[in-house]
Amino acid sequence: MNIVFVSSEAAPFAKTGGLADVCSALPATLQQLGHQVSVFLPAYRQIYDAGIPIETTGMGYCVPVGTREVWGEILKSTLPGSEVPVYFVRHDRYFFREGLYNSNGVDYQDNCERFIFFCRSVFRAIELLNIPVEILHANDWQTGLVPAYLATLYQNGRALGNRTELFGAELYPPQEAQPNRFWNKVRSVFTIHNMRHQGRFMQQEMELTGIDWKYFTFDKMEFYGQLNLLKTGITFADAITTVSPEYAKEIQTDDFGESLQGVLRYRSEAISGILNGIDTAEWNPETDPALAAAYNTETVFEKKPLNKAALQRECGLPESADTPLLGVVSRFDWQKGLDLVADVIPHFVESRGAQFVILGTGDPELERRFTELAARYPNNVAALIKFNSALSHQVEAGLDIFLMPSRYEPCGLNQMYSQRYGTLPLVRHTGGLADTVVGASDETIANRTANGFMSHWGTSDDLQKTVDWAIHCYDHRKEDWRQMILTAMKIDHSWRKSAGLYADLYERIQMLG
Ligand code: ADP
Ligand code: GLC
Numbered sequence: 166m167n168i169v170f171v172s173s174e175a176a177p178f179a180k181t182g183g184l185a186d187v188c189s190a191l192p193a194t195l196q197q198l199g200h201q202v203s204v205f206l207p208a209y210r211q212i213y214d215a216g217i218p219i220e221t222t223g224m225g226y227c228v229p230v231g232t233r234e235v236w237g238e239i240l241k242s243t244l245p246g247s248e249v250p251v252y253f254v255r256h257d258r259y260f261f262r263e264g265l266y267n268s269n270g271v272d273y274q275d276n277c278e279r280f281i282f283f284c285r286s287v288f289r290a291i292e293l294l295n296i297p298v299e300i301l302h303a304n305d306w307q308t309g310l311v312p313a314y315l316a317t318l319y320q321n322g323r324a325l326g327n328r329t330e331l332f333g334a335e336l337y338p339p340q341e342a343q344p345n346r347f348w349n350k351v352r353s354v355f356t357i358h359n360m361r362h363q364g365r366f367m368q369q370e371m372e373l374t375g376i377d378w379k380y381f382t383f384d385k386m387e388f389y390g391q392l393n394l395l396k397t398g399i400t401f402a403d404a405i406t407t408v409s410p411e412y413a414k415e416i417q418t419d420d421f422g423e424s425l426q427g428v429l430r431y432r433s434e435a436i437s438g439i440l441n442g443i444d445t446a447e448w449n450p451e452t453d454p455a456l457a458a459a460y461n462t463e464t465v466f467e468k469k470p471l472n473k474a475a476l477q478r479e480c481g482l483p484e485s486a487d488t489p490l491l492g493v494v495s496r497f498d499w500q501k502g503l504d505l506v507a508d509v510i511p512h513f514v515e516s517r518g519a520q521f522v523i524l525g526t527g528d529p530e531l532e533r534r535f536t537e538l539a540a541r542y543p544n545n546v547a548a549l550i551k552f553n554s555a556l557s558h559q560v561e562a563g564l565d566i567f568l569m570p571s572r573y574e575p576c577g578l579n580q581m582y583s584q585r586y587g588t589l590p591l592v593r594h595t596g597g598l599a600d601t602v603v604g605a606s607d608e609t610i611a612n613r614t615a616n617g618f619m620s621h622w623g624t625s626d627d628l629q630k631t632v633d634w635a636i637h638c639y640d641h642r643k644e645d646w647r648q649m650i651l652t653a654m655k656i657d658h659s660w661r662k663s664a665g666l667y668a669d670l671y672e673r674i675q676m677l678g
Contacts, residue, residue, distance in 0.1 A: 171204075189204070208253035238255040259275070281370075285310075299351060299671070301352070311398070399425065409440050417436070443660070455559055480547035488520050491632070504534070580602055583653075
């Protein structure tokens with residue numbers, strides 16, 4: 166099939182979180198399965214830092230943004246390790262900035278306009294570059310307008326809303342005739358990676374979308390008087406997916422629906438949960454160039470300790486093979502429950518001399534708390550307040566226990582990276598964490614299915630109890646610990662199975678009338 170992915174992030178060009186990993190690994194796997202796939206991204210400043218050649222296509226165009234015509238250009242590159250073409254929508258005033266969505270924690274004021282321009286440009290570029298398309302696969306609020314444009318301006322195979330129709334042929338003669346494209350056969354998929362980030366804007370921004378105000382209603386684009394782009398994607402898409410089966414259920418409840426549970430329940434039949442995979446080439450302890458010592462299931466007990474020692478050295482912590490080393494790689498965000506980690510650190514440092522490595526950036530209050538803990542316990546806590554991919558691999562390989570007590574987690578990738586690196590994840594029972602981790606209990610240890618630790622309640626007390634149990638196993642149940650490491654490392658987290666599920670879904674919606 167011909168699939169066009171539209172996303173605001175794709176690794177290694179632009180990344181703030183797991184969305185980027187998914188939007189490069191999934192297209193690459195679909196291509197391996199025999200599909201034709203291309204990816205659209207904004208041409209952020211960051212794309213030029215990935216060290217991958219980016220060319221111009223020589224294609225310039227204009228799209229309407231409100232009453233203005235905005236100029237854009239399409240650049241092109243390829244996803245590394247694949248043949249998947251990546252098209253970048255260039256307009257430097259919108260995208261050549263310090264951050265992707267914000268700078269110094271403050272959202273860009275024109276985010277709505279930036280992504281309106283991006284989504285409109287995708288349609289224009291597909292027409293101008295003649296990119297084959299049967300499925301438009303959009304991701305998260307930044308691309309919520311893609312299903313909406315397909316269902317409104319581009320319905321019936323006519324590219325409406327171009328400059329001719331908006332301004333009249335005399336004033337703005339069309340650059341070229343619109344070929345009667347196959348938009349009416351194209352279907353849309355909208356994947357929700359996170360319900361909490363919805364792209365809510367003042368209702369005046371509706372004007373900029375070029376979509377008729379008649380769609381500004383509670384069952385389409387309006388949300389308590391505002392324009393809501395996540396809701397827009399949900400209401401217009403032919404199929405909706407989210408990134409784990411458990412999260413697909415959760416978001417239809419009051420606790421996790423972030424006020425859109427009603428809309429989601431209304432579209433329940435169109436929703437499915439497909440578990441993310443991981444890029445098993447990038448995250449392979451046997452070939453990972455960032456590691457001090459490569460390893461596999463045969464050599465893990467000999468070589469993993471070398472990575473632990475290297476990480477302790479790198480972080481300025483005393484080298485000690487028998488000290489439990491726990492840690493985090495994460496965005497510092499309420500979602501991740503890291504305040505609970507900060508709460509319990511003193512207890513484990515003082516009672517067991519445990520060590521902690523925390524890699525991440527985000528919420529200034531959390532950055533401050535972890536920095537303070539590192540200053541208070543210099544031999545036990547290292548706070549690495551930065552975003553660094555090589556280091557994230559070293560942390561995954563060096564830790565004994567990876568902490569991920571998320572309040573909610575649509576899928577989560579780090580628990581899977583941890584398992585593959587023989588580092589046992591300690592997670593909260595929610596979303597994709599519940600789908601990927603089997604918590605250690607006497608029963609799951611005995612039947613050899615345990616591959617991590619499970620906390621249930623999302624409180625500091627509960628986290629402390631679960632970490633206590635994990636450290637108890639580390640200290641006193643060494644054989645079981647080794648077995649859990651092997652069970653975790655042997656899980657197949659590759660994208661193949663999930664990519665196959667997406668391909669099945671594409672085929673099903675192609676058959677829709
Ligand atoms: P989310 O997308 O909610 O942030 P995921 O677990 O799905 O959570 O994905 C997070 C991704 O971002 C992983 O690839 C993780 O390694 C990466 N990441 C997060 N923080 C950092 C950091 N400080 N340095 C390097 N990589 C990071
Ligand atoms: C989001 C979610 C995370 C998920 C990622 C990729 O950022 O927070 O759980 O793994 O998207 O789908």
